[in-house]
Amino acid sequence: MRGTVPGLTNPVALVDRLPAVYQDEEFVRRFVGAFDEVLAPVLLTLDRLECYVDPRLAPPDFLSWVGEWVGIELDDAWGLAQSREIVAGAASLHRRRGTRPGIEDAVRLALGLGLSDDAGARGDVEVVDSGGTRWSASPGAALPGTPELSLTVRVRVPDPAAVDIRRLDRAVSAVKPAHVPHTVVVEACTEEEPC
16 A cells, blocks of 8 residues: 655655744754655645546556446556556446447457457457347337347357466356346357457
8 A cells, every 4th residue: 555655755845834933943853754654645645646546647556446446456467568458448337238239349358369469369249149239110010039038158269278267157157147147158269269
């Protein structure tokens, strides 16, 4: 957590803000100097407060708190870059929560696929649901999709054994519609369906 930093000085010493009559007193200078030492980290933090609430700049020990502000619970297995990407994209994820693109993006972020600074991560996410929409000029037209609700999330990665199925299942449960049962399938990439 945050604490004092040895040798950190107040950018504007408090003793310089005192009336001139007090600045000459040695006791007052030492007494007020103690406040400079305690307040320096606070004042410097307030000067850079925007860095603490920006997920791309926040200190690592502060990032989980920023994540809680936007409704994201960080997983200990995620790296720092992945955690920053997820917290930064939280508003977009919440806006598209329950939609096919939203589920795909959440799974991609949870697995670390396609992060800007992780060019080595490869994989593909496909979401298939039972619903559909259709417009018809005639009343009583057939409804699209199937009557049984279902959601299948298919993930293709080079090494399926490296994917934690339970973590992936929790990520899907967090973003899918609550009333829709889901299935998670993890497959290896093939020549016909590359990653």
